[in-house]
Amino acid sequence: MHINVRDILSESVGYSRAYKISGERPNLESLELTRDIEGEITISRIDSGLLTQGHLESELELVCDRCLSTFTRPTSVRFQQLFAEEPGDEELPIVDESIDLALLAEQEFLLDLPIKLLHAPDCPGIPDAAGKYTKEDSGTRLQDQARIKKGNPPRGRT
Numbered sequence: 001m002h003i004n005v006r007d008i009l010s011e012s013v014g015y016s017r018a019y020k021i022s023g024e025r026p027n028l029e030s031l032e033l034t035r036d037i038e039g040e041i042t043i044s045r046i047d048s049g050l051l052t053q054g055h056l057e058s059e060l061e062l063v064c065d066r067c068l069s070t071f072t073r074p075t076s077v078r079f080q081q082l083f084a085e086e087p088g089d090e091e092l093p094i095v096d097e098s099i100d101l102a103l104l105a106e107q108e109f110l111l112d113l114p115i116k117l118l119h120a121p122d123c124p125g126i127p128d129a130a131g132k133y134t135k136e137d138s139g140t141r142l143q144d145q146a147r148i149k150k151g152n153p154p155r156g157r158t
């Protein structure tokens with residue numbers, strides 16, 4: 001899901017170009033897509049690199065925080081993201097004169113997730129040995145997300 005931006009980088013500040021995204025289903029590090037990514041993106045030349053703006057949508061396979069069952073959830077995001085050849089904290093990298101939209105899509109889809117992921121609002125959780133529902137959350141996803149923000153991949157992934 002790379003876009004070659006050599007042409008745009010050689011243009012002067014203020015130049016922009018629009019792209020349509022369709023039928024893309026990249027392998028993301030920490031999210032499972034159950035539908036192709038559709039959307040549009042405008043890439044603009046700015047002083048420090050590139051500004052991307054647009055809209056992406058897809059569908060994610062998620063695990064319920066409470067009962068650990070798998071479910072799908074549509075996602076639709078509007079974004080603005082800077083790319084730079086020497087990226088700082090707020091920027092994604094331009095590598096070999098191209099940008100990786102999979103990185104961008106993953107970041108935006110993660111940000112769009114609610115704090116608590118439930119397969120249904122009234123998910124009862126997992127019954128204990130006595131058959132009682134505890135409504136206890138596993139909490140693993142938030143820990144995963146915190147690690148991703150710090151740049152470390154979640155445990156158990158390569």
Ligand SMILES: [Zn+2]
Nearest residue numbers: 064067119123
């Ligand atoms: Zn559930």
